[in-house]
Amino acid sequence: MENKHHELKKGLLPRHVQFIALAGMIGTGIFKGSSDTLNIAGPSVIFTYLIGGLLLFIVMAALGEMAIAFPNHNVQLLLYRAFGFKLSFITGWLYWINWTIVITVELLAAGSFLQFWYPSTPLWLLSLICAAVIIAINLFPVKYYGELEFWFAGIKIIALVAFIILGAFIIFGILPSDIEEPLANYTAHGGFFPHGIGGMLSAFLVVMFSYGGAELIGVAVTETKDAERVMPSIIKGAVWRVIIFYIFPILIICGIMPWNSVTGQDSPFVQVFNITGLPGAAHVMNFILLTAVLSAANSGIYATSRTLFSMAKSGVAPEGLMKTSKNGIPIIGLMITTLCLLVGVFLAYISPSNIISYLMTIPGFTIMLVWIGICSAHLKLRPHYKVKPSFQVKWFPFTTIIAAVALSLIFIGFILTPNNLIGSTVSLIIVGMLVVLSFIAKKK
Numbered sequence: 001m002e003n004k005h006h007e008l009k010k011g012l013l014p015r016h017v018q019f020i021a022l023a024g025m026i027g028t029g030i031f032k033g034s035s036d037t038l039n040i041a042g043p044s045v046i047f048t049y050l051i052g053g054l055l056l057f058i059v060m061a062a063l064g065e066m067a068i069a070f071p072n073h074n075v076q077l078l079l080y081r082a083f084g085f086k087l088s089f090i091t092g093w094l095y096w097i098n099w100t101i102v103i104t105v106e107l108l109a110a111g112s113f114l115q116f117w118y119p120s121t122p123l124w125l126l127s128l129i130c131a132a133v134i135i136a137i138n139l140f141p142v143k144y145y146g147e148l149e150f151w152f153a154g155i156k157i158i159a160l161v162a163f164i165i166l167g168a169f170i171i172f173g174i175l176p177s178d179i180e181e182p183l184a185n186y187t188a189h190g191g192f193f194p195h196g197i198g199g200m201l202s203a204f205l206v207v208m209f210s211y212g213g214a215e216l217i218g219v220a221v222t223e224t225k226d227a228e229r230v231m232p233s234i235i236k237g238a239v240w241r242v243i244i245f246y247i248f249p250i251l252i253i254c255g256i257m258p259w260n261s262v263t264g265q266d267s268p269f270v271q272v273f274n275i276t277g278l279p280g281a282a283h284v285m286n287f288i289l290l291t292a293v294l295s296a297a298n299s300g301i302y303a304t305s306r307t308l309f310s311m312a313k314s315g316v317a318p319e320g321l322m323k324t325s326k327n328g329i330p331i332i333g334l335m336i337t338t339l340c341l342l343v344g345v346f347l348a349y350i351s352p353s354n355i356i357s358y359l360m361t362i363p364g365f366t367i368m369l370v371w372i373g374i375c376s377a378h379l380k381l382r383p384h385y386k387v388k389p390s391f392q393v394k395w396f397p398f399t400t401i402i403a404a405v406a407l408s409l410i411f412i413g414f415i416l417t418p419n420n421l422i423g424s425t426v427s428l429i430i431v432g433m434l435v436v437l438s439f440i441a442k443k444k
Contacts, residue, residue, distance in 0.1 A: 030245070030249065034249070034250060034253065034262075034268050036203075036206050037049075037203040037207060037210075037250075038253070038254070038259045038262045038268065039259075039260075039262060040199055040202050040203045041193075041195060041199040041200045041202065041203040042189070042190060042191075042192070042193065042194035042199065042254075042259045043186050043192050043193075043194075043250075043254040044192055044193045044194075044195075044199065044200040045200065045203045045207075045250060046247055046250055046251060047200055048200050048201070048204055049210075049243070049246045049247050049250065050247065051204075052204065052207040052208060052210075052211055053211070053242070053246070055371070055407060056211050056242070058375070058393070058399050058403035059371045059374050059375060059403060060235045061235060061391075061393045061399075062374055062375060062377075062378035062393050062403075063075065063235075063378075064235040064391055065378070065382075065389050065392050065393055066078050066377065068390065068391055069385045069386075069389045070381075074306070074310050075091075075095065075370065075373075075374065076088060076092040076307060076310045076311055076314065076316075077313075078374075078381070079091050079092070079373055079374075079377050080316070081377075081381065082376070082380040082381050083377065083380065085315070085316060085438070086439070087373070088311075088316050089311075089437070089438040089441055090434045090435060090438050091370060091373045092307060092310070092311040092314075092316055093316075093317075093434050094366050094369060094370065094430070094431065094434060095303075095307055095366070095370050096307045096311075097366065098362075098363050098366035098370065099300045099303045099304045099307070099363075100304055100337060100340045100344075101362050101363050101366075102296075102297075102300050102363050103297045103300035103301060103304070103344075104340075104341060104343075104347075105363070106294070106297035106300060107127045107131050107134075107293075107297050107341065107344065107345070110126070110290055110293045110294050110297065111125075111126035111130060113286055113289050113290040113293065114126040114290065116270070116283075116286045117283075117286070122349070124345050124346070127344075127345050128342075130297070131297075131338075131341050131342075131345065133294070134294060134297050134298045135301065135334070135338050135341075137298055137301075138298070138302060138305065138334060139325070139329060139334070140329075141329070148298075149295065149298055149299060152295035152298060153295055155288060155291050155292070156288060156291060156295060157241075157245070159285070159288040160245045160249060163249055163252065163269060163272075163285070164248045164249060167249075167252030167253075167256060167272065171183065171252065171255040171256065185254055185257065185258050185259070186254055186255060188258065189258045189259060189260050190260070194259070194260075201413065202417065204364075204410050204413075204414070205364040205365070205410075205414050208364045208367055208371075208410070211242065211367075235391075249269070252272070253269070253272055256272050257271065257272060269285050269289060270282050270285050270286050270289070273285050301337060304333065304337040305329070305330045305333035305334045305337060306330060306333075307333075308321045308330060308336065308337075309321060309330035309333055316441070321333050321336075362423050362426055362427055362430075364414070364423070365411065365414065365415075365424065365427035366427060366430075368407050368410060368411045369411065369431070371407050372404055372407045372408055372411070375400050375401075375403050375404035375407070376404060378393070378396075379397055379401070382396060382397070
């Protein structure tokens with residue numbers, strides 16, 4: 001039986017929203033992508049994560065301010081209000097494509113973690129099983145989804161804290177290990193900047209992919225109770241937590257093992273525990289990594305289905321996507337996302353060794369465009385607030401302009417980088433197609 005009113009239910013509590021955003025940010029980007037960023041930049045990648053974190057804070061603050069000024073508006077609706085149909089159409093569909101690819105990456109990463117225990121089982125089959133699990137979870141009412149995601153995210157946050165504490169004990173000699181002079185790893189093997197400033201800047205694409213998911217707060221706001229009251233504390237808490245959960249683990253990894261010994265086969269986290277020789281620790285960590293990426297994929301399913309619902313409501317997507325189940329779940333949007341995930345699993349069947357690395361570059365581009373859109377909407381909408389929000393970005397418009405310019409420069413830089421040819425080509429083709437479709441599509 002379908003919900004005739006086509007409405008989402010406000011079943012999310014503040015702690016749910018905070019952890020949904022953290023779940024979207026703490027996934028493959030840190031647990032699997034950290035091996036890529038370390039290979040690109042070495043220990044200097046810490047500065048990349050710091051700079052990216054500052055940009056993240058500005059974008060999140062702008063989003064939170066607009067969400068308070070315009071209640072029940074998520075990212076796509078805010079862009080519609082700021083720039084009208086065409087840009088809202090492009091950004092909305094781009095965001096959906098972004099998260100569909102992210103979910104695929106998270107599921108493939110989950111499959112690769114399962115291969116730690118089942119090495120002979122093909123990646124595509126393990127990823128398909130993981131997909132079936134998270135799709136089933138998203139069929140439940142949103143309050144149950146929020147509660148489950150809260151505990152999912154809680155597991156990986158506890159694991160990261162434990163990893164940081166255990167790693168620090170090993171580095172400072174509190175726990176015995178076979179590692180000689182761990183602090184020397186920060187400057188040995190080519191120094192702290194082994195590939196120079198260029199290497200540090202080159203890591204931005206994976207870092208932006210990693211931080212993508214923070215804007216889920218702007219998606220979940222339409223299903224959050226007392227959103228105006230709790231949004232400022234949710235945003236501040238999410239930003240400082242994610243910076244800590246990225247920078248400290250990277251410091252630990254670089255201290256315990258040489259950055260150039262990080263492989264893409266296993267997660268650096270599992271490699272660290274293998275090196276320390278703690279019995280069973282690698283298996284425990286691999287299980288935690290598995291729950292972490294499933295949690296991020298779970299958040300992605302939420303994001304895609306709600307984005308399609310929002311676009312249908314504002315007239316930039318077919319009206320049929322507004323159909324909800326009796327539990328208030330956008331069921332048609334969920335089904336469409338599921339079909340796209342099957343395509344991703346098929347790609348894993350064709351190219352299991354390279355598929356994760358190829359797909360990870362695309363969301364880095366798309367999330368930067370969405371963040372640039374958020375900053376631009378903030379600049380456009382601030383003068384038109386009917387009521388001054390209780391939470392506002394400091395030093396407006398300079399902070400927002402700085403973030404928009406920095407993100408634009410990063411985006412242009414990666415388009416011009418030869419190593420990103422496949423990702424940038426695919427991303428530009430996607431954007432070009434959406435621009436053409438925005439002129440063809442009719443505003444409802």
